[in-house]
Amino acid sequence: MKQNEYLNIHPEVAEALAARKPLVALESTIIAHGMPYPQNVETALEVEEIVRKNGAIPATIAVLDGKLCVGLNREQLEMLGNSGGVWKVSLRDLPYVVSKHIAGATTVAATMRIAAMAGIRIFVTGGIGGVHRGAETSMDVSADLTEMAQTSVAVVSAGVKSILDIGLTLEYLETGGVPVVTFGQDEFPAFYSRNSGFASPLRLDSAAAIASMLKAKWEMGLSGSVLIANPIPASMEIPYAQMEVTIKEALEQAEKLNIRGKNLTPFLLKTIAGNTEGESLASNIALVKSNAALGATIAVSYHG
Ligand code: PSU
Ligand code: MN
Numbered sequence: 001m002k003q004n005e006y007l008n009i010h011p012e013v014a015e016a017l018a019a020r021k022p023l024v025a026l027e028s029t030i031i032a033h034g035m036p037y038p039q040n041v042e043t044a045l046e047v048e049e050i051v052r053k054n055g056a057i058p059a060t061i062a063v064l065d066g067k068l069c070v071g072l073n074r075e076q077l078e079m080l081g082n083s084g085g086v087w088k089v090s091l092r093d094l095p096y097v098v099s100k101h102i103a104g105a106t107t108v109a110a111t112m113r114i115a116a117m118a119g120i121r122i123f124v125t126g127g128i129g130g131v132h133r134g135a136e137t138s139m140d141v142s143a144d145l146t147e148m149a150q151t152s153v154a155v156v157s158a159g160v161k162s163i164l165d166i167g168l169t170l171e172y173l174e175t176g177g178v179p180v181v182t183f184g185q186d187e188f189p190a191f192y193s194r195n196s197g198f199a200s201p202l203r204l205d206s207a208a209a210i211a212s213m214l215k216a217k218w219e220m221g222l223s224g225s226v227l228i229a230n231p232i233p234a235s236m237e238i239p240y241a242q243m244e245v246t247i248k249e250a251l252e253q254a255e256k257l258n259i260r261g262k263n264l265t266p267f268l269l270k271t272i273a274g275n276t277e278g279e280s281l282a283s284n285i286a287l288v289k290s291n292a293a294l295g296a297t298i299a300v301s302y303h304g
Contacts, residue, residue, distance in 0.1 A: 124295035
Protein backbone atom coordinates (compact mmCIF):
# COMPACT_ATOMS: atom_id res chain seq x y z
CA MET A 1 0.00 0.00 0.00
CA LYS A 2 1.14 3.58 -0.74
CA GLN A 3 0.66 4.49 2.94
CA ASN A 4 3.63 2.30 3.91
CA GLU A 5 5.92 4.44 1.77
CA TYR A 6 5.33 7.28 4.22
CA LEU A 7 6.00 5.23 7.35
CA ASN A 8 9.47 4.85 8.79
CA ILE A 9 9.28 2.20 11.47
CA HIS A 10 12.32 1.80 13.71
CA PRO A 11 13.76 -1.75 13.40
CA GLU A 12 13.13 -2.55 17.09
CA VAL A 13 9.50 -1.45 16.73
CA ALA A 14 9.09 -3.42 13.50
CA GLU A 15 10.47 -6.51 15.18
CA ALA A 16 8.10 -6.07 18.15
CA LEU A 17 5.13 -5.61 15.81
CA ALA A 18 6.01 -8.76 13.88
CA ALA A 19 6.44 -10.75 17.12
CA ARG A 20 3.18 -9.29 18.54
CA LYS A 21 5.01 -7.91 21.55
CA PRO A 22 3.39 -5.15 23.63
CA LEU A 23 4.12 -1.67 22.31
CA VAL A 24 3.42 1.81 23.65
CA ALA A 25 3.24 4.85 21.37
CA LEU A 26 4.44 8.22 22.72
CA GLU A 27 3.82 11.71 21.33
CA SER A 28 6.41 14.38 20.57
CA THR A 29 4.54 17.70 20.93
CA ILE A 30 5.00 17.29 24.67
CA ILE A 31 8.78 17.20 23.97
CA ALA A 32 9.01 20.08 21.50
CA HIS A 33 6.23 22.35 22.80
CA GLY A 34 5.09 21.05 26.19
CA MET A 35 8.25 21.26 28.29
CA PRO A 36 11.50 23.28 28.29
CA TYR A 37 14.92 21.91 27.31
CA PRO A 38 16.70 19.91 28.73
CA GLN A 39 13.96 18.47 30.98
CA ASN A 40 11.90 17.61 27.87
CA VAL A 41 14.57 15.33 26.36
CA GLU A 42 15.52 13.82 29.74
CA THR A 43 11.87 13.05 30.40
CA ALA A 44 11.35 11.55 26.94
CA LEU A 45 14.30 9.20 27.50
CA GLU A 46 13.19 8.27 31.02
CA VAL A 47 9.64 7.62 29.86
CA GLU A 48 10.93 5.21 27.21
CA GLU A 49 12.98 3.47 29.93
CA ILE A 50 9.91 3.13 32.18
CA VAL A 51 7.93 1.59 29.31
CA ARG A 52 10.72 -0.97 28.85
CA LYS A 53 10.98 -1.75 32.58
CA ASN A 54 7.28 -2.51 32.57
CA GLY A 55 7.62 -4.99 29.73
CA ALA A 56 6.69 -3.06 26.58
CA ILE A 57 8.59 -1.49 23.68
CA PRO A 58 8.34 2.33 23.38
CA ALA A 59 7.67 4.02 20.02
CA THR A 60 7.96 7.79 20.10
CA ILE A 61 6.34 9.29 17.02
CA ALA A 62 7.28 12.39 14.99
CA VAL A 63 7.52 13.60 11.39
CA LEU A 64 11.07 13.80 10.07
CA ASP A 65 12.43 14.09 6.52
CA GLY A 66 9.04 13.62 4.96
CA LYS A 67 8.33 10.39 6.88
CA LEU A 68 5.98 9.41 9.67
CA CYS A 69 8.59 8.06 12.09
CA VAL A 70 7.55 5.41 14.61
CA GLY A 71 10.38 4.95 17.10
CA LEU A 72 13.09 7.58 17.40
CA ASN A 73 16.76 7.45 18.33
CA ARG A 74 18.41 9.67 20.92
CA GLU A 75 19.73 12.10 18.34
CA GLN A 76 16.25 12.60 16.87
CA LEU A 77 14.76 13.18 20.35
CA GLU A 78 17.50 15.70 21.08
CA MET A 79 16.81 17.53 17.81
CA LEU A 80 13.05 17.73 18.51
CA GLY A 81 13.65 19.01 22.03
CA ASN A 82 16.43 21.46 21.35
CA SER A 83 15.92 23.24 18.04
CA GLY A 84 13.55 26.01 17.14
CA GLY A 85 11.34 25.67 14.12
CA VAL A 86 9.93 22.24 14.93
CA TRP A 87 6.26 22.32 13.91
CA LYS A 88 3.44 21.41 16.21
CA VAL A 89 1.70 18.90 13.96
CA SER A 90 -1.92 18.01 14.48
CA LEU A 91 -3.96 15.94 12.04
CA ARG A 92 -4.56 18.77 9.56
CA ASP A 93 -0.83 19.58 9.34
CA LEU A 94 0.38 16.09 8.37
CA PRO A 95 0.21 16.43 4.56
CA TYR A 96 1.92 19.84 4.62
CA VAL A 97 4.89 18.93 6.81
CA VAL A 98 5.36 15.56 5.09
CA SER A 99 5.33 16.99 1.56
CA LYS A 100 7.62 19.88 2.53
CA HIS A 101 9.98 17.74 4.64
CA ILE A 102 9.49 19.96 7.70
CA ALA A 103 10.46 18.54 11.11
CA GLY A 104 7.27 18.09 13.10
CA ALA A 105 6.31 17.10 16.63
CA THR A 106 2.99 15.25 16.66
CA THR A 107 0.03 16.03 18.95
CA VAL A 108 -2.24 13.41 20.46
CA ALA A 109 -4.44 13.44 17.33
CA ALA A 110 -1.59 13.04 14.82
CA THR A 111 0.27 10.53 17.01
CA MET A 112 -2.84 8.37 17.38
CA ARG A 113 -3.39 8.30 13.63
CA ILE A 114 0.23 7.34 12.92
CA ALA A 115 0.21 4.72 15.71
CA ALA A 116 -2.89 3.20 14.13
CA MET A 117 -1.20 3.11 10.72
CA ALA A 118 1.71 1.22 12.30
CA GLY A 119 -0.55 -1.15 14.25
CA ILE A 120 0.05 0.14 17.80
CA ARG A 121 -3.02 0.16 20.07
CA ILE A 122 -1.85 1.80 23.31
CA PHE A 123 -0.61 5.39 23.55
CA VAL A 124 0.69 7.28 26.58
CA THR A 125 0.77 11.04 27.04
CA GLY A 126 0.43 13.67 29.77
CA GLY A 127 -2.70 15.60 28.91
CA ILE A 128 -5.01 15.61 25.92
CA GLY A 129 -6.38 18.61 24.11
CA GLY A 130 -10.09 19.23 24.56
CA VAL A 131 -12.85 21.80 24.51
CA HIS A 132 -11.33 25.15 25.47
CA ARG A 133 -12.99 27.49 27.93
CA GLY A 134 -15.08 29.89 25.89
CA ALA A 135 -15.40 27.38 23.03
CA GLU A 136 -19.06 28.39 22.68
CA THR A 137 -17.76 31.49 20.92
CA SER A 138 -14.23 30.56 19.76
CA MET A 139 -15.18 27.04 18.58
CA ASP A 140 -11.73 25.94 19.79
CA VAL A 141 -12.14 22.21 20.18
CA SER A 142 -8.97 20.14 19.83
CA ALA A 143 -8.71 17.65 16.97
CA ASP A 144 -7.63 15.22 19.69
CA LEU A 145 -11.32 14.73 20.51
CA THR A 146 -12.56 14.09 16.96
CA GLU A 147 -9.62 11.74 16.49
CA MET A 148 -10.52 9.83 19.64
CA ALA A 149 -14.02 9.35 18.29
CA GLN A 150 -12.72 7.47 15.24
CA THR A 151 -9.26 5.99 15.71
CA SER A 152 -8.83 2.76 17.66
CA VAL A 153 -5.87 3.65 19.86
CA ALA A 154 -6.33 3.89 23.64
CA VAL A 155 -4.99 7.05 25.29
CA VAL A 156 -3.51 7.03 28.79
CA SER A 157 -3.46 10.54 30.25
CA ALA A 158 -3.63 12.25 33.66
CA GLY A 159 -7.07 13.62 32.83
CA VAL A 160 -7.80 17.05 31.47
CA LYS A 161 -6.09 20.29 32.47
CA SER A 162 -8.37 23.02 33.63
CA ILE A 163 -6.97 25.33 30.93
CA LEU A 164 -9.79 23.48 29.16
CA ASP A 165 -13.47 23.27 30.04
CA ILE A 166 -13.41 19.87 31.72
CA GLY A 167 -17.19 19.46 31.77
CA LEU A 168 -17.61 20.27 28.07
CA THR A 169 -14.68 18.01 27.19
CA LEU A 170 -16.38 15.10 28.96
CA GLU A 171 -19.64 15.90 27.13
CA TYR A 172 -17.83 15.95 23.79
CA LEU A 173 -16.23 12.56 24.50
CA GLU A 174 -19.64 11.12 25.35
CA THR A 175 -21.05 12.42 22.06
CA GLY A 176 -18.12 10.80 20.23
CA GLY A 177 -18.76 7.44 21.86
CA VAL A 178 -15.44 7.50 23.72
CA PRO A 179 -15.46 5.64 27.05
CA VAL A 180 -13.70 7.61 29.79
CA VAL A 181 -12.35 5.41 32.56
CA THR A 182 -10.46 6.61 35.61
CA PHE A 183 -7.93 4.29 37.17
CA GLY A 184 -8.51 3.62 40.85
CA GLN A 185 -10.84 6.46 41.90
CA ASP A 186 -14.36 7.78 41.33
CA GLU A 187 -13.44 11.34 40.41
CA PHE A 188 -12.05 12.34 37.03
CA PRO A 189 -8.59 13.88 37.55
CA ALA A 190 -7.46 17.32 36.38
CA PHE A 191 -3.85 16.68 35.37
CA TYR A 192 -1.97 18.52 38.17
CA SER A 193 -4.65 17.59 40.68
CA ARG A 194 -6.24 14.26 41.51
CA ASN A 195 -9.59 16.00 41.71
CA SER A 196 -11.57 18.02 39.20
CA GLY A 197 -15.03 18.31 40.70
CA PHE A 198 -16.35 15.98 37.97
CA ALA A 199 -17.30 12.36 38.55
CA SER A 200 -15.56 9.98 36.17
CA PRO A 201 -18.03 8.34 33.80
CA LEU A 202 -16.35 4.97 34.50
CA ARG A 203 -13.88 3.54 36.98
CA LEU A 204 -11.63 0.46 36.81
CA ASP A 205 -9.09 -0.61 39.41
CA SER A 206 -6.58 -2.73 37.50
CA ALA A 207 -4.61 -2.69 34.26
CA ALA A 208 -6.06 -6.12 33.43
CA ALA A 209 -9.61 -4.81 33.73
CA ILE A 210 -8.76 -1.90 31.44
CA ALA A 211 -7.11 -4.22 28.89
CA SER A 212 -10.17 -6.45 28.89
CA MET A 213 -12.42 -3.43 28.25
CA LEU A 214 -10.24 -2.44 25.27
CA LYS A 215 -10.54 -5.97 23.91
CA ALA A 216 -14.32 -5.94 24.32
CA LYS A 217 -14.62 -2.60 22.54
CA TRP A 218 -12.48 -3.44 19.55
CA GLU A 219 -13.53 -7.09 19.20
CA MET A 220 -17.13 -5.89 18.91
CA GLY A 221 -16.01 -3.72 16.02
CA LEU A 222 -16.55 -0.47 17.91
CA SER A 223 -13.90 1.79 16.48
CA GLY A 224 -12.43 4.73 18.37
CA SER A 225 -10.42 5.38 21.48
CA VAL A 226 -10.82 4.84 25.19
CA LEU A 227 -9.60 7.66 27.41
CA ILE A 228 -7.83 6.20 30.42
CA ALA A 229 -7.36 8.82 33.13
CA ASN A 230 -4.58 8.07 35.60
CA PRO A 231 -4.55 10.44 38.59
CA ILE A 232 -1.17 12.07 39.32
CA PRO A 233 0.72 10.44 42.25
CA ALA A 234 -0.55 12.07 45.47
CA SER A 235 2.92 13.23 46.55
CA MET A 236 3.30 15.30 43.36
CA GLU A 237 -0.14 16.82 43.01
CA ILE A 238 -0.89 20.54 43.13
CA PRO A 239 -4.26 21.23 44.77
CA TYR A 240 -7.00 22.20 42.31
CA ALA A 241 -7.80 25.54 43.95
CA GLN A 242 -4.14 26.62 43.86
CA MET A 243 -3.74 25.64 40.21
CA GLU A 244 -6.95 27.43 39.31
CA VAL A 245 -5.45 30.80 40.27
CA THR A 246 -2.40 30.22 38.05
CA ILE A 247 -4.52 28.97 35.17
CA LYS A 248 -6.85 31.98 35.34
CA GLU A 249 -3.80 34.29 35.16
CA ALA A 250 -2.46 32.42 32.13
CA LEU A 251 -5.85 32.59 30.39
CA GLU A 252 -6.04 36.34 31.02
CA GLN A 253 -2.55 36.82 29.58
CA ALA A 254 -3.47 34.81 26.48
CA GLU A 255 -6.58 36.94 26.03
CA LYS A 256 -4.62 40.17 26.40
CA LEU A 257 -1.96 39.07 23.89
CA ASN A 258 -4.64 37.69 21.55
CA ILE A 259 -3.08 34.22 21.45
CA ARG A 260 -5.32 31.83 19.50
CA GLY A 261 -5.48 28.65 17.49
CA LYS A 262 -2.62 26.19 17.63
CA ASN A 263 -0.46 28.57 19.69
CA LEU A 264 -2.89 28.73 22.58
CA THR A 265 -2.14 25.40 24.32
CA PRO A 266 1.70 25.78 24.15
CA PHE A 267 1.39 29.40 25.37
CA LEU A 268 -0.74 28.40 28.36
CA LEU A 269 1.60 25.55 29.30
CA LYS A 270 4.65 27.81 29.15
CA THR A 271 2.99 30.61 31.11
CA ILE A 272 1.78 28.24 33.81
CA ALA A 273 5.25 26.66 34.18
CA GLY A 274 6.81 30.14 34.42
CA ASN A 275 4.29 31.36 36.99
CA THR A 276 4.68 28.35 39.29
CA GLU A 277 8.50 28.47 39.29
CA GLY A 278 8.80 24.97 37.92
CA GLU A 279 6.47 23.29 40.41
CA SER A 280 4.03 22.52 37.62
CA LEU A 281 6.86 21.17 35.46
CA ALA A 282 7.94 18.73 38.19
CA SER A 283 4.32 17.55 38.51
CA ASN A 284 4.02 17.28 34.74
CA ILE A 285 7.13 15.08 34.57
CA ALA A 286 5.94 12.88 37.44
CA LEU A 287 2.52 12.27 35.93
CA VAL A 288 3.90 11.38 32.49
CA LYS A 289 6.18 8.81 34.07
CA SER A 290 3.32 7.37 36.08
CA ASN A 291 1.22 7.16 32.90
CA ALA A 292 4.06 5.38 31.10
CA ALA A 293 4.14 2.66 33.77
CA LEU A 294 0.36 2.18 33.64
CA GLY A 295 0.24 2.25 29.83
CA ALA A 296 2.98 -0.36 29.51
CA THR A 297 1.24 -2.60 32.06
CA ILE A 298 -2.03 -2.29 30.12
CA ALA A 299 -0.18 -3.11 26.87
CA VAL A 300 1.35 -6.22 28.45
CA SER A 301 -2.04 -7.33 29.72
CA TYR A 302 -3.72 -6.58 26.36
CA HIS A 303 -1.18 -8.72 24.50
CA GLY A 304 -1.10 -11.51 27.13
N1 PSU B 1 -1.82 19.36 27.15
C1 PSU B 1 -0.76 19.21 27.96
N2 PSU B 1 0.47 19.04 27.44
C2 PSU B 1 0.68 19.01 26.09
C3 PSU B 1 -0.46 19.13 25.22
C4 PSU B 1 -1.68 19.31 25.79
O1 PSU B 1 -0.92 19.23 29.16
O2 PSU B 1 1.83 18.86 25.64
C5 PSU B 1 -0.26 19.03 23.75
C6 PSU B 1 -0.62 17.61 23.26
O3 PSU B 1 0.27 17.27 22.21
C7 PSU B 1 -2.02 17.78 22.71
C8 PSU B 1 -1.93 19.16 22.13
O4 PSU B 1 -2.37 16.82 21.74
O5 PSU B 1 -1.17 19.91 23.08
C9 PSU B 1 -3.30 19.78 21.92
O6 PSU B 1 -3.15 20.96 21.18
P1 PSU B 1 -4.45 21.67 20.60
O7 PSU B 1 -5.21 22.11 21.82
O8 PSU B 1 -3.92 22.82 19.79
O9 PSU B 1 -5.19 20.65 19.80
MN1 MN C 1 -7.31 24.47 19.12
